[in-house]
Amino acid sequence: MTKDYSNKYIFIYSSIMVVVVALILSLLATLLQPRQERNIRLEKMQDILASINIEVEREKSEVVFWDYIVDTKILNHKGEELEGDAFEVDLQDEIRKDLAERQLPLYIAEAEDEQYYIIPLRGAGLWGAIWGYISLKSDFNTIAGVNFDHASETPGLGSQIADKHFEDQFKGKNIFDQDGNYRSVRVIRNGVDPDDPHRVDAISGGTMTCNGVSNMMYDGIRLYKPYIQKQVNL
Amino acid sequence: MSTNAEISKEPLFSYKNKKLITNPIGKDNPITIQVLGICSILAVTVQLKPSLVLAISVVAVMGLANVIISLLRKTIPQRIRIIVQLTVIASLVIIVDQVLKAYMYDVSRQLSIFVGLIITNCIIMGRLEGYALYNKAWPSFLDGIGNASGYAAILIVVGAVREFFGSGTLMNVQIIPDALYAIGYENNGFFILPPMALITVGIIIWIQRSRDKELIDAS
Secondary structure, three states: OOOOOOHHHHHHHHHHHHHHHHHHHHHHHHHHHHHHHHHHHHHHHHHHHHHOOOOOOHHHHHHHHHHHEEEEEEEOOOOOEEOOOHHHOOHHHHOOOOHHHOOEEEEEEEEOOEEEEEEEEEEEOOOOEEEEEEEEEOOOOEEEEEEEEEOOOOOOOHHHHHOHHHHHHHOOOEOEOOOOOEOOOEEEOOOOOOOOOOEEEOOOOOHHHHHHHHHHHHHHHHOOHHHHHHHHHO | OOHHHHHHOOOOOOHHHHHHHHHHHOOOOOOOOOOOOHHHHHHHOOOHHHHHHHHHHHHHHHHHHHHHHHHHOOOOOHHHHHHHHHHHHHHHHHHHHHHHHHHOHHHHHHHOHHHHHHHHOHHHHHHHHHOHHHOOHHHHHHHHHHHHHHHHHHHHHHHHHHHHHHHOEEOOEEOOOHHHHHOOOOOOHHHHOOHHHHHHHHHHHHHHHHHOHHHOOOO
């Protein structure tokens, strides 16, 4: 049976408890960190491959990744190439930087004699971060595939952005219109004509997350416009 | 069993101790009788695998939390006992979460926030407050394991039923043969949606009460 103790006892008791718990948890976190980071790295490879519609198991993604990814680049906002390893660029840090200092990773993939340009994206959903990869065909206009993921969107509602049926809607959509103006692809409520090249249907109950996807795509792909214009004019 | 032995030292699995495990699985089930922990039942039982992992996680957290609180029970000041209980549960949950992230990454992605939400599972706090705070470590451990198993049993049954009827699979292995699909059988998409979890739990409660008249409320 618990008794009532003095304030001094309570203070000391809770202080010791906090220190002990903190020690145990930080020790555990340090021990498990290498394995967790490896998982995250493998998942990133798996997601990038998924955006060009290649499904691999996570454990195997490291083996086949460089079979498909033939080149990586880091670009700046003017479309010039920078030095560095694109895979190590963390978008979470980059999107906080000024535009002039930002590093924009680009992955170039080759599958079945087709070239794909994969752009990583990151933005905000309803509750937390959302991110994804979008692959463009060699015309730099048609979307070959997308892969989205999220930190903490509402399960069953906003979380559906990571589901196949949502991602598949983006295939074949265009980011530029016929006159070459940048349009991106928007996620729209109230029904969408499936042939509209710049719109896809939103998720019922996940409107805020879908708006996040629209903004993430619009802001993310736009940064690559100078590079794309250089490539297309060549 | 001689009476002398019982007085000097109670056997580990005495009748009373066995009841601590079997009661919460059956007659005093935290879900079907006390109707606690429904929220997580709705959320994770679309497939058997996450149900199974959450069930194991809850058993581990609850068994350990009950033992820790029971061992500390004579030192815990009455006024901050809830905070101490929360700290213990929260730390154990973080440990489970970290281990899952390192060794079962896919499952941890699938369970996402629900591992964290073990903290708010009212069954755990209820057992700490109602049992472990006043009892020795071994019975508290059994009580924790028992109640968590009662929760786990329902979780697994509901998970199996929903995956079987909703996707035709169990543990992601196809169970319903292609031949059946060929003659027009279709998976029932309704089972994938949350309301079906509630209905399945309702049916389990119905079956349990119809077999055990003691459980029927007089009102």
